[in-house]
Amino acid sequence: MTRKMKCFLTESTVSCTLFLAVNGLYSASDDVIELTPTNFNKEVLQSESLWLVEFYAPWCGHCQRLTPEWKKAATALKGVVKVGAVDADKHQSLGGQYGIRGFPTIKIFGANKNKAEDYQGGRTSEAIIDAALSALRSLVKDRISGRSGGYSSGKQSRESGGGDKKDVIELTDDSFDKNVINSDDVWMVEFYAPWCGHCKNLEPEWAAAATEVKEQTKGKVKLAAVDATVNQMLAGRYGIRGFPTIKIFQKGEDPVDYDGGRTRSDIIARALDLFSDNAPPPELLEIISEDVLKSTCDAHQLCIISVLPHILDTGASGRNSYLDVMLKMAEKYKKKMWGWLWTEAGAQSDLESSLGIGGFGYPAMAAVNARKMKFALLKGSFSEQGINEFLRELSVGRGSTAPVGGGAFPKINVVEPWDGKDGELPVEDDIDLSDVDLDDWDKDEL
Numbered sequence: 001m002t003r004k005m006k007c008f009l010t011e012s013t014v015s016c017t018l019f020l021a022v023n024g025l026y027s028a029s030d031d032v033i034e035l036t037p038t039n040f041n042k043e044v045l046q047s048e049s050l051w052l053v054e055f056y057a058p059w060c061g062h063c064q065r066l067t068p069e070w071k072k073a074a075t076a077l078k079g080v081v082k083v084g085a086v087d088a089d090k091h092q093s094l095g096g097q098y099g100i101r102g103f104p105t106i107k108i109f110g111a112n113k114n115k116a117e118d119y120q121g122g123r124t125s126e127a128i129i130d131a132a133l134s135a136l137r138s139l140v141k142d143r144i145s146g147r148s149g150g151y152s153s154g155k156q157s158r159e160s161g162g163g164d165k166k167d168v169i170e171l172t173d174d175s176f177d178k179n180v181i182n183s184d185d186v187w188m189v190e191f192y193a194p195w196c197g198h199c200k201n202l203e204p205e206w207a208a209a210a211t212e213v214k215e216q217t218k219g220k221v222k223l224a225a226v227d228a229t230v231n232q233m234l235a236g237r238y239g240i241r242g243f244p245t246i247k248i249f250q251k252g253e254d255p256v257d258y259d260g261g262r263t264r265s266d267i268i269a270r271a272l273d274l275f276s277d278n279a280p281p282p283e284l285l286e287i288i289s290e291d292v293l294k295s296t297c298d299a300h301q302l303c304i305i306s307v308l309p310h311i312l313d314t315g316a317s318g319r320n321s322y323l324d325v326m327l328k329m330a331e332k333y334k335k336k337m338w339g340w341l342w343t344e345a346g347a348q349s350d351l352e353s354s355l356g357i358g359g360f361g362y363p364a365m366a367a368v369n370a371r372k373m374k375f376a377l378l379k380g381s382f383s384e385q386g387i388n389e390f391l392r393e394l395s396v397g398r399g400s401t402a403p404v405g406g407g408a409f410p411k412i413n414v415v416e417p418w419d420g421k422d423g424e425l426p427v428e429d430d431i432d433l434s435d436v437d438l439d440d441w442d443k444d445e446l
Helices: 040-045 061-076 092-097 125-145 155-160 176-181 197-216 232-237 264-278 290-298 311-332 349-354 384-395 438-445
Strands: 002-009 014-021 033-035 051-056 082-087 105-109 169-171 186-192 221-227 245-249 284-286 303-308 339-344 364-369 374-377
Touching (some): 033 040, 040 082, 061 082, 169 176, 176 186, 176 221, 186 197, 186 264, 197 264, 221 264, 284 311, 290 339, 303 311, 364 384
Parallel strands (some): 033 082, 051 082, 169 221, 303 339
Antiparallel strands (some): 002 014, 051 105, 186 245, 303 364, 364 374
C-alpha cells in the first residue's frame, strides 16, 4: 500500500484527506493477464479465444476478496480460456467503453467480441471455471454451425471476416493518412466504438453497402471504419464525440459529416452521388469492332446503343447534333454507370436486326442488358425529352423488354471510325462515248 493525499477546494477552504491506495491486485507472475487500453484491442477483440475479463478497482473490498479465486481460475483454465483483468479505476476510459458502474464486474467475450456477456455466477474459482467451460462449449457449437462474431470486433475480423464484410477497410492511426489523405478516391469513414449499440446496428448495413459501392463505382468510392477507442489520435484530430460518426473525405477538401440515413440504400445512394460528382463524363464510343461492343456491354449493367442515320442523310452537323443529345443524356445518367455506344445505319446490320431495329426508322436507340441478353427499344422521339423519359422508365425497372435475337450478340463488322467530316458520294468511273455511233443507235432503237 502507498500513502496519498487528496485535497478538495470548497467555497472558503481547502481540505485534505490522507488515504491509503492499494496497488494493482495482479502481477506479471500471475496467470491473470493484465489488460490496458493499449493492449485490449489486440489481446481481446482481435483474439479468437474465449476471454473472461474482470473490471476491478484496487481499493474495492469485493475485488480484493475475489482476487485469489480469480487467480486460481486463471491457473486452472490456462491454455484453454484466457482470463484477464482491467484496473478500471486507473483505466477509466476502458471501463467506460463497457459501461462499468460497479466493482468487480466480470464480462465474457465469446464469438462476437462486440457483444460481451455479463457473468452473473458465483465468486468462487469453481463457479468461474464452470461458467468458462460452458461458454467455451457454446463457442465451439457456434463455430461448427458457421456462426461468427461480425466484422466490427477488431482489425482482424473487419479485414478478413466472412462474406459481405470483407469490403469494409479497417483504418488505424498509422494507415489512415497514406490510404485516405493522399488518395484520389472518395472515402466514407465510420468512426465507431465496439461497445456502441448504434454502431452494432449500423454494422450489417455498412458492410452490405461497402460491397455494393465497390462494385458499382469500380472501387472509386471506399467505405472504411476506424475503432475510435483504439485509434484515439484520429478521433481527436477529427473531433469525434459520439458513435458512430461518419465522415466523407475527398482529396483537396476538408472532411464533411455524413448526415444521411443509416440503411444500406441510403449509404449506397450517397456514395453514388459522390461518385457521379467526381466521375468524368462517360465515354461515347463508336462500334467499330466486336471488342468495343463486348468490352463496353460486359462491363456495365446496361449499354445504350444508338443507330444514327447514314452520314449522307445528315451530314456532319446533323450527326453531331444526335451525338450531343447522347452525351447530355450520358452526363445526366452517369451515376447509373451505363455504357454508351453508337453506330451508323447499315454498318452493323446484323446487330440492328438482333435488336429489332432493322433497316429503317433512324435514329434509333436500344438499351441492352448483356448479362440477360434482353433489350428495350426507344419508342418516343430521339430527343432529350424522349430519351430522358425512356431512360427514366428503365432506371425504375419499367418498360417492356425482349430477348436479343439469337440469344447473343451477332458478328460485328470491323469498320473505319467516322472522321468527323461530311460524307461524300462514291466517285463513278468516267465512260468514254467517243467510239459510239449515236446515229446508228437511234436507227436501231427505231
